[in-house]
Amino acid sequence: MDAKPNGEYSSDRVVDGPTNPMVTPLLTDLYQFTMAYAYWKAGKHQDQAVFDLYFRKNPFGGEYTIFAGLEECIKFIANFKFTEEEIDFIRQSLPPSCEDGFFDYLRGIDCSDVEVYAIPEGSAVFPKVPLLRIEGPIAVVQLLETPFVNLINYASLVTTNAARHRFVAGKSKILLEFGLRRAQGPDGGIGASKYCYIGGFDATSNVAAGRLFGIPLRGTHSHAFVSSYMSPDEIIDKLLLSNDGSSICEDFVGLVQTWLSKIQWSNSLRGTFGETNQSELAAFTSYALAFPNNFLALVDTYDVVRSGIPNFCAVALALSDLGYKAVGIRLDSGDLAYLSCEARRFFCTIEKEFGVPGFGNLTITASNDLNEETLDALNKQGHEVDAYGIGTYLVTCYAQAALGVVFKLVEINNQPRIKLSEDVSKVSIPCKKRCYRLYGKEGYPLVDLMTGENEPPPKVGERILCRHPFNESKRAYVVPQQVEELLKCYWPGSSDNAREILPPLKDIRERCIKQLEQMRPDHMRRLNPTPYKVSVSAKLYDFIHFLWLNEAPVGELQ
Numbered sequence: 001m002d003a004k005p006n007g008e009y010s011s012d013r014v015v016d017g018p019t020n021p022m023v024t025p026l027l028t029d030l031y032q033f034t035m036a037y038a039y040w041k042a043g044k045h046q047d048q049a050v051f052d053l054y055f056r057k058n059p060f061g062g063e064y065t066i067f068a069g070l071e072e073c074i075k076f077i078a079n080f081k082f083t084e085e086e087i088d089f090i091r092q093s094l095p096p097s098c099e100d101g102f103f104d105y106l107r108g109i110d111c112s113d114v115e116v117y118a119i120p121e122g123s124a125v126f127p128k129v130p131l132l133r134i135e136g137p138i139a140v141v142q143l144l145e146t147p148f149v150n151l152i153n154y155a156s157l158v159t160t161n162a163a164r165h166r167f168v169a170g171k172s173k174i175l176l177e178f179g180l181r182r183a184q185g186p187d188g189g190i191g192a193s194k195y196c197y198i199g200g201f202d203a204t205s206n207v208a209a210g211r212l213f214g215i216p217l218r219g220t221h222s223h224a225f226v227s228s229y230m231s232p233d234e235i236i237d238k239l240l241l242s243n244d245g246s247s248i249c250e251d252f253v254g255l256v257q258t259w260l261s262k263i264q265w266s267n268s269l270r271g272t273f274g275e276t277n278q279s280e281l282a283a284f285t286s287y288a289l290a291f292p293n294n295f296l297a298l299v300d301t302y303d304v305v306r307s308g309i310p311n312f313c314a315v316a317l318a319l320s321d322l323g324y325k326a327v328g329i330r331l332d333s334g335d336l337a338y339l340s341c342e343a344r345r346f347f348c349t350i351e352k353e354f355g356v357p358g359f360g361n362l363t364i365t366a367s368n369d370l371n372e373e374t375l376d377a378l379n380k381q382g383h384e385v386d387a388y389g390i391g392t393y394l395v396t397c398y399a400q401a402a403l404g405v406v407f408k409l410v411e412i413n414n415q416p417r418i419k420l421s422e423d424v425s426k427v428s429i430p431c432k433k434r435c436y437r438l439y440g441k442e443g444y445p446l447v448d449l450m451t452g453e454n455e456p457p458p459k460v461g462e463r464i465l466c467r468h469p470f471n472e473s474k475r476a477y478v479v480p481q482q483v484e485e486l487l488k489c490y491w492p493g494s495s496d497n498a499r500e501i502l503p504p505l506k507d508i509r510e511r512c513i514k515q516l517e518q519m520r521p522d523h524m525r526r527l528n529p530t531p532y533k534v535s536v537s538a539k540l541y542d543f544i545h546f547l548w549l550n551e552a553p554v555g556e557l558q
């Protein structure tokens, strides 16, 4: 694609397919095809429809959500085309009475007549505001409902989960996504790695995701590596070249043993531990011989304080003699606050006693069933953890299974439509709309405002009435200091509009981090956060309620 001088890309429609090859036009619910047939049979399939994709409630008891999954949606529609085999399968799956002409129609369709406007991926978003507005022939757009909702639901949920973990951990901590083995299948695993990165994680252990998306890869080693060693005698090749190549240590195993007794008998550590586990020492020594520049040891296989930490320090000091700097340790069980403090104390004592600069700052990684609550508990107790490896709770979104994204018809052939419900929160907001984020004096977003498509946009410095869509008494005047139009054109259909570029993953991640930094702190706090305001213009408010009364039958009391 060629960049135009103004930074936008030309409107050519060549876009790679979705990451997962299972994402085809058949990845939808049967009823989308039966509806498409009925639209076609009634001659209604070309009716111009507008659908909004949105969610009704923020997840995890919070007051914000991060929008993700847009790139995959655009990759999907850019390549939307039925194969003959797929058409045969649809034919077999529908009643035999379905006429051939419908299958000819399916054969011809793609998304070149569909327009998609969306909020940029990685943005902070709020209930009821359309994340996507999709416009086009009703039969085609209807077929997009299930795949779009599928591609956005988990993506936004897990990105939000990751962002929440980042918020609790704090900016300075390293967050590693370790969830592949526990994710809901291969797509869950790949998606988790991609979207946790967007949500603010630093790296993943998932090699396939590293290759697909260029996410930094990180890892330590497992208990199996430690317990696979029985004794230091197993180490045959004990030779290690110094880091600058100037000397050779013929017996690295012996050097480690020497350091272990020096630590054991040192002034400040004498009596703090006795004999350490020698098979663990062998495993650490062997790992250091394999990775002298990246030595990180899992120290909880036998006993963290009495064995793992002193063994690690002996190997790290031996490496230091040869000009290498060890990375640190991983703790994977026990009281992580207490053990991390013990480890730090040990490292600092060694730095002092043996004059090894930087030893006190070695990295302490913690893992083991971590989640938002445990991170919060660790913060409250005080700890010395620098990096967290998080798997199960993060990638399975254990605290909330789904986001509840919906796809609702808001206009057909320029006629606004509404979906009523006993539950007011489920009443849809009709009309093809424009959406704005209004910023206040202090630079914080104040409110998201939806208006009808043809209303004049809010203006900086001009007072505008923002109304709760359903609650008459909730309204406020806002004088915006900045107005941001939220929905941008990502797929122009048959219009001449310029198409937004699909930014690289790093930029989406950057956007997510910046957006959350910009939120007013009371929307972000974990306990009883303040809801962010989502509103409609006075004109749209009046229209919603006019349509509501129009569509709701009047009851009769007997």
Ligand SMILES: Nc1ncnc2c1ncn2[C@@H]1O[C@H](COP(=O)(O)OP(=O)(O)OP(=O)(O)O)[C@@H](O)[C@H]1O
Pocket (backbone or CB within 6 Å): 332, 333, 334, 335, 336, 337, 338, 367, 368, 369, 370, 371, 374, 377, 378, 381
């Ligand atoms: N200081 C702490 N405060 C709160 N939660 C903690 C703290 N330290 C660890 N945890 C959490 O407590 C749980 C401990 O897990 P569990 O009861 O399975 O014990 P364990 O340490 O894994 O023991 P083992 O694996 O040796 O059986 C984990 O979810 C861990 O994240």
Ligand SMILES: O=P(O)(O)OC[C@H]1O[C@H](OP(=O)(O)OP(=O)(O)O)[C@H](O)[C@@H]1O
Pocket (backbone or CB within 6 Å): 178, 179, 181, 182, 332, 367, 368, 369, 370, 389, 390, 391, 392, 393
């Ligand atoms: O705890 P999670 O957040 O899922 O993070 C990943 C975990 O996966 C690995 O062990 P695994 O759970 O396979 O075995 P273990 O529990 O016996 O250590 C690793 O040691 C972590 O503990």
Ligand SMILES: O=C(O)c1cccnc1
Pocket (backbone or CB within 6 Å): 178, 179, 205, 218, 219, 220, 221, 222, 389, 391
């Ligand atoms: O590299 C690690 O330490 C790791 C990777 C995945 C799961 N648990 C740990």
Ligand SMILES: [Mg+2]
Pocket (backbone or CB within 6 Å): 368, 369
């Ligand atoms: Mg585990």
